[in-house]
Amino acid sequence: MTPRTPRAKATSASAQPSYDTESATLLPTATPIQLVDAEGNPSTAETGNLPLPDDAALVRAHELMVMGRRFNDQAGALVRQGRLAVYPSSHGQEACQVAAAMVLGDQDWLFPTYRDTVAAVSMGVDPVQILLLLAGDWHAGYDPYEFRCAPTATPLATQLVHAAGLAYAAKVKGEDKVVVAMCGDGATSEGDFHEALNFAAVFKCPVIFLIQNNEFAISVPLSRQTAAPSLAAKGVGYGMPGKRVDGNDVAALLAVMGEAADRARRGDGPTLIEAHTYRMQAHTNADDATRYRTAEEVEPWVARDPITRSEAHLRSRGLLDDAAVADLKQRAEEMAAEMRLGIGKDRDLDPAELFEHVFAKPTPQLLEQRAQLLDELAREEATK
């Protein structure tokens, strides 16, 4: 038998360049895209040739970040007062939270994680409702359809596949809908992260995957999650562009996310965005960050705070003054007061409701069990 004739070189040579060209366009920049530096000045770093978002957007983003920071701080205080069981804070990550919501229009959807409550609030979800689950209620607190915001997901990366599926539904129904799916660096190790990106790319779903790389998954550093050159570099493996962006520069985030949203709306499919940020606080109040990182490690990130940076930038351009800052502070305090009031009051939870929404119509077995519980409660009441 004669050996197989090797394929003509010309064929592979002609096929190769287009592949290389394509993968090159999908790769992220060597350094994160930044439009405004840590001091609030126009960046001299990689800008990805993206223009600065318009003034109104930057002012709006700043307002939402200030509200978001106050939300984070108030929720933390409510935990210490025993009013919330736990709170995973996005303190320091407010730029990502706000940008995720701001690039979405009236038809668009957000799929947040448990650390993305500020993003949900930026979508319009009531600050008290979003905390009800952590305050001990049995449900997610808000109507996902009203705010186009899925319930915050606790099992890591599972919601990314839902986001891809909802985007697919919009696509086949011919609806103009873009979906932002959020996750952290730890979640990129989950199988569902891979499956979500793969499905979204294969079916060209209008989704933006936003990874907030805050360098920690509870105690485990990024180096234990991946050996990839960057998380954004994973995009090329799925055939979608990967973008690296300064996660504490809200201007850059709005620009990069906006570009991805435009791409999704055009029908060109998903984008993977890695926002470089930092988890300034412990995983939750139940965590002790001193066991795995030093104060010296955290220190440099204080100077990179997204809100300080945004305020300096807006002030330098005359877009924010003392009066506006004071007004904003006042509004944030009003929201915090509402949170204290809403979460601080004892709510009566109806045990009978536990059986109501397991199925559209309770099964005979659930009706029996509900009757049993109500009977127990009635007897308990009678002996009081």
Add this chain to the structure above:
Amino acid sequence: MTPMPSAGTPSPRVEKITVMQALNRAMRDAMTQDENVHILGEDVGTLGGVFRVTDGLTKEFGERCFDTPLAESGIMGFAIGMAMGGLRPIVEMQFDAFAYPAFEQIASHVAKVRNRTKGQVSLPMVIRIPYGGGIGGVEHHCDSSESYYTHTPGLTVVAPSNPADAYHLLRAAIASPDPVIVMEPKRLYWSKAEVDLSRPRPGIGKAAIVRDGTDATIVTYGQSVPVALEAAEVAKREGRDLQVVDLRTLVPFDDATVMSAVASTGRVVVVAEAQGFSSFASEVAARVGERCFHSLAAPVRRVTGFDIPYPPPKLEKHHLPTVDRILDAVDSLQWEDQ
């Protein structure tokens, strides 16, 4: 545009079809009536599924019956999003044991989204799972996995045993506002019956007495039903008159039909292929014991698979409930003439 057949007009005639054809017809009719019904899974498209249950549907409906990347958790999660986005997805899991990677999506989301959102988000989706053994299949292709799902609150679980039920239960599953798991009796895919699909059948949640009898009741479901009916035939020749209850739906459980059947005979054998320990058959036995104790003349017996990993083809006959094993159990029900 071709005119769509009006709702609920299957051909009004008796025909001989297989379980597989009935399932195929159910999906075809549902897709014809509702453009939001989509099918997704592995090899469900051009190939028509490894068992050919979706045969011809891609040809007829195009991308509404589509192949996905080979990733079961992804398929399940994608379907959740599709349902949230207004579609009615039907997921095919290729084999029982291949559904395990999707278990987190099923247990943590499919089953809980309605409750988590206080009823504001419902997931009208169907999960079709070919289950069970007796086909000479290798490892991971013969599991009876229904108890994982029946144990999870929020999941409706049906298990048809014949072509008519396969058609009507799948139609009901597609129409349900809740997620429904259809345990498809793999071994019976090719079994035929004369049916008139235009005749309505009892809906989800209703068991059926498929054979009247006065001496003892066999409670069973899915692909154990024909085995139980055969056992009843043999028992008849031996002088015992066995009643057979086909559960049809596992969740919600039809306590009323089962308990009244048991009360009428006073003796019960529960038959299922799944490993018996901590299984759905055990749930049935426990319910009968709790609710019918005073009607019982003997302890409830279970005939199930052994508590071993599903055995290889040459040994599976020892594992599966057989006519003899069912009759032995019936014989042990403390008869007065013994």
